[in-house]
Amino acid sequence: MKRIAIQGTLGSFHDIAAHRYFEGEDIELICCATFEDVFKSIRHDSQVIGMLAIENTIAGSLLYNNELLRQSGTQIIGEHKLRISHSFVCLPEEDWDDITEVNSHPIALMQCREFLSQHPNIKVVEGEDTALSAEIIKKEHLKGHAAICSKAAAELYGMKVLQEGIETNKHNFTRFLVVADPWQVDELNRHRNREPNKASLVFTLPHTEGSLSQVLSILSFYRINLTKIQSLPIIGREWEYQFYVDVMFDQLLRYKQALAAISPLTKELKILGEYEDGKSTL
Amino acid sequence: MKRIAIQGTLGSFHDIAAHRYFEGEDIELICCATFEDVFKSIRHDSQVIGMLAIENTIAGSLLYNNELLRQSGTQIIGEHKLRISHSFVCLPEEDWDDITEVNSHPIALMQCREFLSQHPNIKVVEGEDTALSAEIIKKEHLKGHAAICSKAAAELYGMKVLQEGIETNKHNFTRFLVVADPWQVDELNRHRNREPNKASLVFTLPHTEGSLSQVLSILSFYRINLTKIQSLPIIGREWEYQFYVDVMFDQLLRYKQALAAISPLTKELKILGEYEDGKSTL
Numbered sequence: 047m048k049r050i051a052i053q054g055t056l057g058s059f060h061d062i063a064a065h066r067y068f069e070g071e072d073i074e075l076i077c078c079a080t081f082e083d084v085f086k087s088i089r090h091d092s093q094v095i096g097m098l099a100i101e102n103t104i105a106g107s108l109l110y111n112n113e114l115l116r117q118s119g120t121q122i123i124g125e126h127k128l129r130i131s132h133s134f135v136c137l138p139e140e141d142w143d144d145i146t147e148v149n150s151h152p153i154a155l156m157q158c159r160e161f162l163s164q165h166p167n168i169k170v171v172e173g174e175d176t177a178l179s180a181e182i183i184k185k186e187h188l189k190g191h192a193a194i195c196s197k198a199a200a201e202l203y204g205m206k207v208l209q210e211g212i213e214t215n216k217h218n219f220t221r222f223l224v225v226a227d228p229w230q231v232d233e234l235n236r237h238r239n240r241e242p243n244k245a246s247l248v249f250t251l252p253h254t255e256g257s258l259s260q261v262l263s264i265l266s267f268y269r270i271n272l273t274k275i276q277s278l279p280i281i282g283r284e285w286e287y288q289f290y291v292d293v294m295f296d297q298l299l300r301y302k303q304a305l306a307a308i309s310p311l312t313k314e315l316k317i318l319g320e321y322e323d324g325k326s327t328l
Numbered sequence: 329m330k331r332i333a334i335q336g337t338l339g340s341f342h343d344i345a346a347h348r349y350f351e352g353e354d355i356e357l358i359c360c361a362t363f364e365d366v367f368k369s370i371r372h373d374s375q376v377i378g379m380l381a382i383e384n385t386i387a388g389s390l391l392y393n394n395e396l397l398r399q400s401g402t403q404i405i406g407e408h409k410l411r412i413s414h415s416f417v418c419l420p421e422e423d424w425d426d427i428t429e430v431n432s433h434p435i436a437l438m439q440c441r442e443f444l445s446q447h448p449n450i451k452v453v454e455g456e457d458t459a460l461s462a463e464i465i466k467k468e469h470l471k472g473h474a475a476i477c478s479k480a481a482a483e484l485y486g487m488k489v490l491q492e493g494i495e496t497n498k499h500n501f502t503r504f505l506v507v508a509d510p511w512q513v514d515e516l517n518r519h520r521n522r523e524p525n526k527a528s529l530v531f532t533l534p535h536t537e538g539s540l541s542q543v544l545s546i547l548s549f550y551r552i553n554l555t556k557i558q559s560l561p562i563i564g565r566e567w568e569y570q571f572y573v574d575v576m577f578d579q580l581l582r583y584k585q586a587l588a589a590i591s592p593l594t595k596e597l598k599i600l601g602e603y604e605d606g607k608s609t610l
Contacts, residue, residue, distance in 0.1 A: 080441075109388040152434040155454060159362075172437060172452045256548030258557070263545055266538030275540070275559045275571075289557075 051076040051087035051096045057177035057199030063222040064097045066327050067126040085118045092227035102220045121231050122319025124224040127326040132213045135205040136192045149179035150194035161212040180205050242320040247291045249312035261308050268304035270295050333358040333369035333378045339459035339481030345504040346379045349408040367400045374509035384502045403513050404601025406506040409608040414495045417487040418474045431461035432476035443494040462487050524602040529573045531594035543590050550586035552577050
């Protein structure tokens, strides 16, 4: 039985993503209040696997999680892309006219701005988590309260779905990373039968003309394909930039050779993980 | 007198950024509820100038604002980088023990997570804006309520500052863009005595090996320096990527030549604006 630390509670999008990624496997969730706690769980018990959102097509990159990941020393072992759809849910005996307050995670509230602006009389109150908001309303029998959460969470906690698909933008996907203690990676990969075809890297470059272009040229000569690039200024080091890069490749050996080739041109090159390109699911 | 449309109210960080950018000039603010409304103001009256947050060192890029900007057809005419510092403020006659609820903009609440987690008994309730939260508490004399907003907003609305600098990360900077109707750009630039040394571009590339590396190599040959790069997948077009790129240059002519040189290799190349590199202020 694998133990998976997620940020959020049962029924949260992290829960759904974890079950999709580990489909067919027996998993037990460790529900954490914060992303820091997910990494703490792994530090505390190296057998624990973490699952964390890293970017969303609407909200953008979770820069803070990138930074936590880089500092944690854990390795990415996989990814999953989940279509995020929000529902507006309440106690089973209530209806639209009863609702005076809505509770959810700040990101979920932001993703439903258009829906919320059509209901200006409903007070918007932040909660820690989407599913937890539903759970609390049910447990404490909070009349007049609605939650914004997944349909799965509504079913799990026996809540009534007043409206489905209330997210402003339907192209709302979140990419989740599966991370593990570096000492566990080989053991975990032994059970996957495919070689990695994707890697996440972070490196620093001097802020001079062409330094990035040189690195990308080398990757291109080695037929390594970029699937994501994001620059981040390094605070306090005005003349250097940090780059988060995702690459895909056909041959693991070619990729390793490319890494060796770019290494002298970069500073603080760090491999955040080498893994298999993830599936997208609804 | 210039009229500047901002998202937020008097005392908001947009207000502060607008006054810093237009220092010494007579400006009148048009306070808008949403970023969409900022662009609507400009469409409605082409003399109006917009000011909008585009990225934050902690929260990352505001992808949605990038998209609004691209679709609006307005041009960036300048930028300002503002250090964001939050204060915890309440009614002048109240103190720490009285506070049971805190109101602010969701991003501000997120940036003060550590402070909020040290005060678990204070209920976190989302508001539309940082300064507006302070204003409402003062106007409606909401006892027990605190707001998270700038010190300037606290002073403006006569609120008591219980604690300053409550943001988790002190390296918290937001970059604001100044945007205008394209027909007004020449007129507005006539009053600035310096040539632009920075540009924001967006373009699409086929998802093939080396396409980005070719574009960046050309920029490097022309001595154009990259200060930001961010890739965005284009939903529904699996094999193409969109890139938001900021570049800096010494000679405007060289930059124009470089643009001409990369143009055949890119699709949908769009200049979001050519402007002067902005100052950073506290």
